[in-house]
Amino acid sequence: MKQDWRGALVRRLLLLVGGCLLLGLISGEYAWALVIGLGTYLGWTLKQLLRLHRWLQEHQPGEAPPDGYGLWGEVFDSIYHLERRNERARGRLQAVIDRVQESTAALKDAVIMLDRDGNLEWWNRAAETLLGLQTPQDSGQSISNLVRDPRFKDYFERENYLEPLDLPSPVNSRVQLQIHVTQYGNSEHLMLVRDVTRLHQLEQMRKDFVANVSHELRTPLTVIAGYLETLLDNVEEVNPRWLRPLQQMQQQGARMQNLLNDLLLLARLEATDYPADRTPVAVDLLLLSIKNDAQALSGPRxxxxxxxxxxxxxxxxxxxxxxxxxxxxxxNAVKYSPDEGRIDIRWWGDEQGAHLTVQDNGPGIEAKHLPRLTERFYRVDSSRASATGGTGLGLAIVKHVLLRHRARLDIASTLGQGSTFTCHFPSTQAVRRAK
Structure with a gap:
């Protein structure tokens, strides 16, 4: 098509020049004939260009272009067909967008689109129900101004969205929400909000059940342990064949008491989000006391x-x-390390915060077990845990304590080479004492 246009333009120019030369031959004024002919052609070209400009500025959708002749007619038709194709493409895209918005609006979960600064761009009807957003007055508002919970503000500004955030609905405090934030595009945000009230209620029922049962079992266990201790203190008055059963019952009773104590501690840790006492703790002295206790636990090992x-x-x-x-x-490092094994405890700080590392040269843990180590009652080797008297709740307690102190636990282990447990505390929790 480009070659056709170029050929037609050359032919028209040659005809124009030829006509001007013929007119000059008749009149004897070759220069004036060329000037008049080329000026006329230039004026006609400018007129077509102005018609095109006026049509582009003033035409309505679907309006046909003005009539043109020759090359300009081809230009008008090409622009018109190109615009029609663009309108059809825009129509298809708009239909897709409308279907997506309609399907998203029908979701029970809230879907909210935010710009890179956290300002509202679009949301569905569920967002109005769960978060109280109002259309259209909240458009362009910062999400932090509408969801005023300090935990949400801290969660959104930290931009660490690997884990969801649970918090009460700003509309109804009895409704528990779970918030997921995903970054996409040019640092924009997509926020999904789910109503997890039922799950929260079930979790609370589980916590209450464990706490109540643990509390109720303490009294009968204490009575049983007391009578067993009395019988063993007067072992000379007991038939010798009952000595070993009594000792085993006392041992298992002690294990049950330890289990109940750990369950009650977990229940207390889950009851609140942050410890009430926030006084600076001298961790070096605390670790020194723990080291001495660990050395006593090691004993002949x-x-x-x-x-x-x-x-x-x-x-x-x-x-x-x-x-x-x-x-x-x-x-744990003492229990699972071999005799005369090495255990290194290190407490230090850097620009990221404070850190505690406990490293041993024990048998190590397979990689497949690492993600589940902090689950309640999860055991890598049940027989080994029974031999050491473990309850399966130790690392679950560690995880909950760290969560309450805004920290996290990293676990690294290699079979046959030992394990390393590292607690990372943010800089907001650390206090540097003057030397």
Whole structure:
């Protein structure tokens, strides 16, 4: 088509020049004939260009272009057909967008589109029900101004969306919401909000059941343990064949008491989101006490336990909870490390915050078990756990204590080479004491 246009243009120019030369031959004024002919052609071309410009500025959708002749007619028709194709493509895209919006609007989960600054761009009807958004007055508003929970503001600004956020609905505090945020495009945000009230209620029922049953079992267990202790204290008055059964009952009773104590501790940890006491804890002295207890637990197994702790770095939180978490990590290393094994405890800080590492040279843990180690009652080897007297709740307690202190637990292990447990606390929890 381009070659046809170029050929037609050349032919027209040659005809024009030829006509001008013929007129000049007749009149004897070749120069004036060329000037008049080319000027006329230029004027006609400018007129067609102005017609095209006026049509592009003023035409309505679907309006045909003005009539043109020759090359300009081809230009008008090409522009018109191109515009028609674009209109059809826009129509198809708009139909797809309309279907997506209609299907999204029908979802029971809230879908909210935010720009890179967190301002509202679009949301479905469920967002109005769950979050109280109002159309159209909330358009362009910052989501942090409409969902005023401090936990949401902190979650959104940290831009770490690997885990969802659970919090009450700003419309109805009895409705529990779960919020997922995903970044896409040019740092824009897609926020999904689900009503998880039923799941939350079931989880709360489970927690209450465990806490109540654990509490109710303490009294009968205490009575049984007391009578067993009395019988064993007067072992000379007991038939010798009952001595071993009584000792086994006392041992299993102690295990049940430890289990109940751990369950009650977990229930207390889950009852609140953040420890009430936030005084700076001298972690170096706390770890020194735990090290001494671990050395006593090791006893004749003679583990080599080393401690390296920054005496000027403290941690805001509950000393009792931190002792429970840290001692679980250290005592686990003692239980599962071979005799005369090495256990290294290190407490230090950097620009990211404060860190505690407990490293041992024990048998290690297979990679497939690592993601589930902090689950309640999960055991890599049930027979080994029974031999050490474990309850299967130690690492679950560690995880909950760290969550309450806004920290996380990293686990690295290699079979035959040992394991490393590292607690990472954010800089907001660390306190640097003056030297």
């Amino acid at each position: 003679q583990h080599r336990i080393s401690l390296e702790a920054d005496p000027h770095l403290r941690l805001k939180g509950s000393e009792a909870e931190l002792r429970s978490a840290f001692s679980n990590l250290v005592f």
